[in-house]
Amino acid sequence: MGSIYGGISMKVNKWIVICLLMVFFTGCATWKPIKEKNALWEFGDFRARLPVGWARTKTSGEILLLTRGGVYIEHISVSRTKTNKELPHSQKKITEDMLLREISQVVIDEISLNQNFKNFKLLENKPVDLGGVGAFRMVCVFHNEDFAKYKSVIYGFLYKKKYYEIHYQALEQHHFEKKLEAFDQFMDSFFFKLEDPESVGKK
């Protein structure tokens, strides 16, 4: 008795389980430990050596996310956004005709208006050459919601109609300096497979 209902219920249950599994696998980041020395990360025209002992993943917002002790302790991320898109806090856009100095200013405005970044302070903002592409390098400190103090290094640049950001962020006390070397090595190894280096922004 009740086999019809039972049958439907079994089918429904199976689909619920499948859906839940799909949500679980697509929604959660899967972390892969980096065991090999000189492991290479490749994405489009970018190449970089990944730091040993860290773990890597990819999220919807970041094309690469690395951490050693957990993202709240420290992380390195590479993200990209389309240009000409209104940013949420400053309501400004990063456009292709902007000078690097102007882009860095938009990034500063965006962070300083975001109330999640408390006591934001810019320590440094300068132009740098990133493997043949003009970028800005910014160093700042801020407190998060729980008033933990973080220090960040941000590299930003325009590349093929997109704005890229490479970000190292760590708890200022104990962690920032300790892991900075790994980030510097990552950045030293960062290069572009450029067809025509002159064609991309060096402003």
Place this chain on the structure above:
Amino acid sequence: MIKSFLKWTVLSVLAVSLISCASTNIKNIDEQEGFVFYQDEANLWKQVDEFHAVMERSGFVYQDKELEEYVNSIADKMFGEILKKYNFDLRVYLIKDPIFNAGAYPNGVIYVNTSILATLENEAQLATILAHEGTHVIHRHALKTQNFLINKTAFYKFFDITMAGATGAVRGGVVGNSLSIARLIGGLGIAGAIYGYSRVLEEEADEYAYKFIVDAGYDPRESKKAYQNISTALEEEKIKAPYFYSTHPKIKQRVRNFEQYLKSYEKENKEAFQKVINEEVYMGKVKDLILENAELELKRNKLNSAIAQLKRYNRYFKNSPESYDLLGRIYVAKMEFKKHNKNKDKGGKTDDSLDHKQAAMDAFGQANQINPDYPHAYKHLGLLYYKKGERQKASGLFKKYMDLNPQAEDGEYIRGYIHESE
């Protein structure tokens, strides 16, 4: 059987109402014999105290002790007697925020955003905002809102529990649910401070604010103008924010209310108003704040509002290269905005017929004329030429900037532009 069921239902309803109903008979602070907490009021205060502690550490509180004292002295003129009599404290804090808002919290903390102060023209106008917000505190509007919501929820909760019983369902975590509901409602009570209270409570705040202003000797004609100024800025900027002072219909309603109070007051009081406006004192006190707020508005792309504030600033304080330089940068931002948003205009009324590039150049030129040793206007003018492709002109201006400001924070960028221009 039916009788017995009805009897138990009535008893349950009574029990639930007695347990869950929060008092609606809440006296205003100035109607009590000395300040006494109502049930749950202390909890509400605790939440706000925690929030305020976060605000104080966040770096978002505007630091200018003299201005803060001045603003608090205005509140004191209106509420001082009540506060002393009922042993209650009211403290106004200024928040660095380019969005229009002000809010009053049950523990007597009032936040006013810098954008409001930069938009108002005189002390009487600021008194209007403080009187409105102070009334929310004195009349315990957060607590009243919270209790109203608790009672509403208690009604639904009764059905919730009864229905659970009727279906024989076993429902765990009722305590957990109540706690989270209470917390949510507490939050909603406080949310009124940010997003506005009910229409009735807001009108009550207007009505009493008017009395406080008149009693303190301020010119009540300025009250309407205070809200009109905010309303004009909202219109020009086309701001869409959920906060009370950023919601155009709500601000328009304040204008109408104060217009009405003024009419009936004029009918009843034939003799002239006391006319305390204190425009010059006010402008002197908010001088630095206007510049800092305009900088914030530039960051937030609130360009028309920033232009209006700076133009008023320039009428008062004629010799400020910083102000003209900032005005120039805002015109540059307008120019860029127009270039990248062809179909969407950021506020239409004020300057859109203007050639923003020329307006920017004029403003930078004015800054240099006022003070030829002020470095930043040279750099900003240089950047305009640099982007136009007039590299030689740009290079000369950049060099002047670096000569006057050799330790410039953005020196590496500027040196790079000089190098590229040569």
